[in-house]
Amino acid sequence: MIRARGIHKSYRLAGARAGELPVLRGVDFDVGAGEFTAVVGRSGSGKSTLLALLGGLDTDYSGELKVAGKELRALSDAELSAYRNATIGFVFQAFHLLDHLSCEDNVALPALFSVQGKESKDVRLGRARELMEMVGISDKCGTRPSTLSGGQKQRLAIARALYHKPQLLICDEPTGNLDSASASAIIALFRKLRDESGVTLTIVTHDPTIAAAADRVIEIRDGVVELGGVNTSAASAAPSGDEEVRP
Numbered sequence: 026m027i028r029a030r031g032i033h034k035s036y037r038l039a040g041a042r043a044g045e046l047p048v049l050r051g052v053d054f055d056v057g058a059g060e061f062t063a064v065v066g067r068s069g070s071g072k073s074t075l076l077a078l079l080g081g082l083d084t085d086y087s088g089e090l091k092v093a094g095k096e097l098r099a100l101s102d103a104e105l106s107a108y109r110n111a112t113i114g115f116v117f118q119a120f121h122l123l124d125h126l127s128c129e130d131n132v133a134l135p136a137l138f139s140v141q142g143k144e145s146k147d148v149r150l151g152r153a154r155e156l157m158e159m160v161g162i163s164d165k166c167g168t169r170p171s172t173l174s175g176g177q178k179q180r181l182a183i184a185r186a187l188y189h190k191p192q193l194l195i196c197d198e199p200t201g202n203l204d205s206a207s208a209s210a211i212i213a214l215f216r217k218l219r220d221e222s223g224v225t226l227t228i229v230t231h232d233p234t235i236a237a238a239a240d241r242v243i244e245i246r247d248g249v250v251e252l253g254g255v256n257t258s259a260a261s262a263a264p265s266g267d268e269e270v271r272p
């Protein structure tokens with residue numbers, strides 16, 4: 026699903042610190058379809074930078090970065106938009122939920138940017154409700170996002186990212202602001218999604234319990250990737266949730 030070879034990424038700095046700041050200095054890794062991978066590393070190591078590349082938000086890199094067989098920096102603007110809208114789902118740390126819309130309308134929002142043409146309102150809301158049930162917040166369809174807890178907002182953002190049945194779900198620090206019970210439930214949701222929908226999960230995290238639950242861990246250190254092995258304890262050690270998840 027993901028093939029990264031020799032990725033280099035630098036930021037150009039202006040002002041007193043003018044020059045190049047190299048962040049990724051030859052990153053190599055592969056992620057197979059359906060794998061649950063945790064990306065870890067110290068603060069400032071380049072995790073969000075890598076996520077922005079994977080999400081097609083930044084194509085200013087050198088090396089090879091293929092997702093679902095596509096070299097991201099070779100895509101046209103239209104192809105990148107289609108990639109961001111349909112091939113991947115991206116859950117940002119700040120959720121970006123719209124409070125003037127109901128929760129179900131937030132989940133159906135990606136339909137407005139669909140490249141496949143307009144769906145009827147019934148179809149959109151049907152899909153949104155199915156996803157809200159999948160992530161365990163079906164009782165919140167008509168309410169506003171601001172009335173949800175942190176864990177519920179995270180579920181809502183995940184449901185929205187799944188609207189177009191992406192092949193790859195990318196999340197930035199999904200348990201960063203959650204209490205441990207909510208964090209455990211989100212991790213259980215990831216495992217169920219991986220097991221029952223087959224989506225490939227790439228999660229940037231500082232949370233050791235996500236790393237323990239993942240199939241494997243990719244650590245960014247000194248601008249390169251230290252590859253973790255297959256996490257054989259993941260199947261038995263991770264918390265189990267009570268959400269019902271359907272493919």
Ligand SMILES: Nc1ncnc2c1ncn2[C@@H]1O[C@H](COP(=O)(O)OP(=O)(O)OP(=O)(O)O)[C@@H](O)[C@H]1O
Binds near residue numbers: 046072073
């Ligand atoms: N737009 C930018 N312009 C210049 N430097 C940047 C930019 N974005 C990130 N950096 C720098 O690149 C380095 C890597 O940042 P990045 O946000 O990818 O790290 P991170 O591992 O995600 O950190 P954290 O765990 O704290 O979120 C840091 O030194 C950061 O200051």
